[in-house]
Amino acid sequence: MRVVVQNDKKRAKGRRGRTAARAAVAVLTAAAIASGCGRDDEAPPPLKAPPARALDGYATKLRAEHAARAAAAERWGLKRTPLGPPPPPATKPVITTRDGFEVDGHEEQGLPPVFTTVPTEEKVVFLTIDDGAEKDPAFLRMMTDLRIPYTAFLSDYLVKEDYGYFRQMQARGAGLNNHTLSHPYLPGLSYSEQEREICGMQDVIEKRYGTRPLLFRPPFGNYDADTLRAAKACGVRYVPLWNEEVFVDHWEYREWDRDIHPGDIVLSHFRGTDEWAGRMPDMIRVFLDEVTAKGYAVGRLEDYL
Structure with a gap:
């Protein structure tokens, strides 16, 4: 009987941990959308659940940054709060010269695009x-x-x-x-x-x-x-x-x-x-x-x- 009670306690504790992690993910997702990281036409990226305390801290930071940007937008007379930029691309795009903007020998001489x-x-x-x-x-x-x-x-x-x-x-x-x-x-x-x-x-x-x-x-x-x-x-x-x-x-x-x-x-x-x-x-x-x-x-x- 004692073993059963201990197992019940462990299962309850595990359920509470998983519930906290799911709640932390929901908070972070909502904060990312509010900060301008999300768009109406695209879903936020899937999130893995690191420790709930770390997620909560990051969500708090995002909310604070959005609040600061919104206050600045109002202070400077903007109609809307500017959207936050996406992260810089991990792989840089290949930059080439626009069609019609070339000069003679452009590619052969390796001239700047x-x-x-x-x-x-x-x-x-x-x-x-x-x-x-x-x-x-x-x-x-x-x-x-x-x-x-x-x-x-x-x-x-x-x-x-x-x-x-x-x-x-x-x-x-x-x-x-x-x-x-x-x-x-x-x-x-x-x-x-x-x-x-x-x-x-x-x-x-x-x-x-x-x-x-x-x-x-x-x-x-x-x-x-x-x-x-x-x-x-x-x-x-x-x-x-x-x-x-x-x-x-x-x-x-x-x-x-x-x-x-x-x-x-x-x-x-x-x-x-x-x-x-x-x-x-x-x-x-x-x-x-x-x-x-x-x-x-x-x-x-x-x-x-």
Whole structure:
């Protein structure tokens, strides 16, 4: 009889353990969906049940992150809370030059790929911002509060007015990349002049920020074979252009359907009221309200390259 009682106690204890584990999994799943990790059109990934205490701690962290993002969205006047980005891909997608964007000898010479979209099936887009003219402290605060990743392409003739501003940007997680020294129309220059523009900006970023960029964007999106040859010689591996451009009051689209697509690169500029009817936080609101309404998150471009 004593043995039976002990076995009953063990079975009851086992049932309580399994019930706690199932409850912990349910909490984590709900928190992941609330944080933006889930989408209306896809089920959350299956979860294995580690110890209930670890699951509960992770679920609490997700809820806290979502609450912070929601509060920041309200504070900055967004219509919706931005979705959290998916994890970076374990296997990076193969980046190739978009059809029609090749130059003579592109593949044979191993020139950097020119592309407007990253191959992915996930609903993620990438925000890139060019030149460095406007240096708005509110923009830095907004992007930090909302935890939105972005990639900057800088020109020295504008950045040198305040290198420290972009050092703050880098410290907050933004990638700083090459947009030439003086923002010229590159196909109008000789090879050596293009090389000076591109390699010179590589040197500036390395000296000021400690990294030598792997990404380069030609001014105006214009380039020729010499541009890509010079970029390769300067250590550039990728030449991302863009599929959409966002302004303070509207969007412009490359594609006929006038819509965004998984993996699209979105362009904007460091601009203020001198050139726009608003400031950079206004542009970010236009950007985030559109992508969030369409179920997209914002990823970090460098994580996919």
